[in-house]
Amino acid sequence: MTTRATIQFPSHGEQCTGWLYLPATATTATPPPVIVMGHGLGSVRTMRLDAYAERFAAAGYACLVFDYRHFGESEGQPRQLLDITKQREDFASALAYARSLSSVDGTRLVVWGTSFGGGHAIAVAADDGHASAVIAQCPFTSGLASGMAVPPWTSVRLTTLGIVDQIRGLLGAAPLLVPTAGAPGTVALMTAPDAEDGYLNLVPADGAGGFDNRAAARISLHLLRDTPGRRAAEITAPILFAVCDADSVAPAGPTLKYARTAPAGEIKLYPEGHFEIYVGEPFERVVADQLDFLARTVPAE
Structure with a gap:
């Protein structure tokens, strides 16, 4: 039976909280490969990352799933501070922690990220240089492309609020928070027609995980x-790009352009939108493709 334990690991003076999944086949003599998994923009690990980890663990892989600092159950003040550099530091700290564990084989390590975390996975794997494989699911690859998907008036308002929030931060005041996902026409980081419902649909019914649909405006x-x-061109390990054709948040065009520069890149295309592949039949297809990629590149046995 797969086991799941709550763990903590240090990242730049604070603690990140996560889960460590160990497959039933794990033994001290034959520790399993480990997949380190990072979530998306303003999310927490309970927003369907557990569903992926359970499937991977059932196939013989250990999984380390974690919350970035300032989010979910990890430390970090102020709360809801979405900082690109800090999140990538946390991802790198998670890799280091996974490699320190005797219960997994840290020499067979897979970097996995989705959405904003998919962009982190690419950057962190490029910096790390020792990952056995990488999976970037509907990854954020171009801020300019994602920004162009936001209506101009919304961008102007977000930028204004971002400047105010940046000043507040310099003065030591509490962050000015804006919704992470909102309805079209509102001021939020994601306002595509499918964003609010699709994003909030990933939150567990019991609200577990400390999710808050807000982030400090300065990220804008x-x-x-x-x-x-x-950074994809720098990754020599096998890397799978799971790309949604109808992605309204991380447009497919730039992602495909960058994916083709990866020396050992593979591309899987899905007709769904950005939030659809986390649930239902699309989820089953994407997980099957990822398990096939893992079996070929980092076999569990």
Whole structure:
């Protein structure tokens, strides 16, 4: 039987909280490969990452699923501070922690990220240079492309609020929070027609995980300049890009362009939108494809 334990690991003076899944086949003599999994924009690990981890663990893989600092059950003040550099530091700290465990084989490590975490996975794997494989699911690869998907008036209002929030941060005041996902026409980081319902549909019914549909507005000043997709060309390990054709948040075009620069890249296309592949039949297809990729590149046995 798969086991799941709550764990903590240090990241730059604070503690990140997560889960460690161990497959039933795990033994001290033959520790399993480990998949380190990062969630998306403003999310927490309970927003369907457990569903993926359970499938991977059933196939013989250990999984380390964690919350970034300032979110969910991890430490970090102020809360809901969405900081690209800090989140990538946390991802790197999670890799280091996984490699320190005797219960897993840290020499067979897979970096897995979805949405905003998919961009992190690309950047962190490029920096790390020792991952056995990488999976980037509907990844954020171009801040400019994602920004162009936001209506101009919404962008102007977000930028204004971002400047105010940045000043508040410099003065030591509490962050100015904006919704992470909102209805079209509202001021939120994601306002595509499918964003609010699709995003909130990932939150567990019991509300577990400490999710809050808000983030510090200052992130709006930094998203446009972030282009993790450019780092794909530096990753020599096998990397699977799971791309949604109808992605309204992380447009497929730039992602496909960057994916084709990866020396050992593979691309799987799905007709669904950004939030649809986490649930139902689309989820089953994407998990099956990822398990096939894992079996070929980092076999569990």
